[in-house]
Amino acid sequence: MDYIRYIEKTHEYYRGLGYDKTYNYAHNEDIPFTPLNKPLSECRVTLVTTASFILLDEGGIPLEKPGMIGTNELEVFTAPNDRPADRILSTSQDHDRYQTDMADVNAYFPVTRLQELLEERMFGSLSRNYYRTLPNYSHRKTTEVDGPEILRLCREDHVDVALLTPV
Amino acid sequence: MSLVARVLEAGGISTVTYTNARDIAASAGNPRQIFLNYPLGNPTGRPHDPENQRSVLREGLKLLENADRPGIIVDLSYSWSDSDEWMEKFMTDEQPFISEDAEARRQELLQNAREQKARKLK
Numbered sequence: 001m002d003y004i005r006y007i008e009k010t011h012e013y014y015r016g017l018g019y020d021k022t023y024n025y026a027h028n029e030d031i032p033f034t035p036l037n038k039p040l041s042e043c044r045v046t047l048v049t050t051a052s053f054i055l056l057d058e059g060g061i062p063l064e065k066p067g068m069i070g071t072n073e074l075e076v077f078t079a080p081n082d083r084p085a086d087r088i089l090s091t092s093q094d095h096d097r098y099q100t101d102m103a104d105v106n107a108y109f110p111v112t113r114l115q116e117l118l119e120e121r122m123f124g125s126l127s128r129n130y131y132r133t134l135p136n137y138s139h140r141k142t143t144e145v146d147g148p149e150i151l152r153l154c155r156e157d158h159v160d161v162a163l164l165t166p167v
Numbered sequence: 168m169s170l171v172a173r174v175l176e177a178g179g180i181s182t183v184t185y186t187n188a189r190d191i192a193a194s195a196g197n198p199r200q201i202f203l204n205y206p207l208g209n210p211t212g213r214p215h216d217p218e219n220q221r222s223v224l225r226e227g228l229k230l231l232e233n234a235d236r237p238g239i240i241v242d243l244s245y246s247w248s249d250s251d252e253w254m255e256k257f258m259t260d261e262q263p264f265i266s267e268d269a270e271a272r273r274q275e276l277l278q279n280a281r282e283q284k285a286r287k288l289k
């Protein structure tokens with residue numbers, strides 16, 4: 001099977017543009033692991049994404065400002081699990097815009113699909129909120145600030161399982 | 168995103184990450200990865216194809232139930248198109264990844280952040 005080697009490709013691309021320092025992708029040999037400790041039918045599931053989007057109100061007016069990258073502010077946002085897909089507007093710059101657009105939220109933040117899978121009883125319940133964090137250039141910040149904040153919120157909401165969707 | 172998966176997993180929450188970039192998640196040491204070989208931006212299926220999206224999501228739930236060790240990657244067999252052209256053209260002069268506008272905006276934000284940080288350090 002063939003697929004794009006993004007790490008290699010990105011390094012080549014930015015070097016070609018004249019940047020001498022390219023993005024430093026995370027590398028870890030050890031991998032943490034929590035096996036599922038109860039049947040999925042009893043699990044509470046959440047959704048966590050790095051997709052950039054803003055929530056809209058009933059009239060289509062933005063409820064929030066587009067997030068900022070590169071700052072050191074806490075950058076964890078919540079979204080209620082019953083947010084209708086058409087009240088979510090992508091602000092992504094990180095997708096392959098020649099191949100796809102971000103018009104269908106369910107292709108990267110599957111709010112509608114998860115409600116359907118819940119109705120099929122594929123798992124026990126959905127968490128009250130879903131979580132968003134911006135793609136961050138600092139591994140330290142993700143590991144020591146944003147990640148632990150998402151963990152804290154998930155615990156508060158009694159989450160057993162997290163589905164993650166990087167964009 | 169894989170770094171968040173690692174924090175959650177170390178904190179007792181089981182995770183599955185749906186990806187379009189297999190190597191990035193693998194390098195980061197992702198606990199469970201469902202790899203869908205579609206263009207960046209579609210980790211949970213083809214846009215406007217609910218049946219495909221449900222199938223992709225179900226694969227992740229299956230992996231959660233079956234994984235007996237960390238680091239398993241499931242390569243889904245769906246392909247984006249009959250031709251590999253979309254992969255060959257990615258990040259080429261013909262299809263640059265970042266638009267000039269987006270890059271200018273990014274540089275501006277990074278510069279602001281650096282200045283803020285410098286002010287705080289003073």
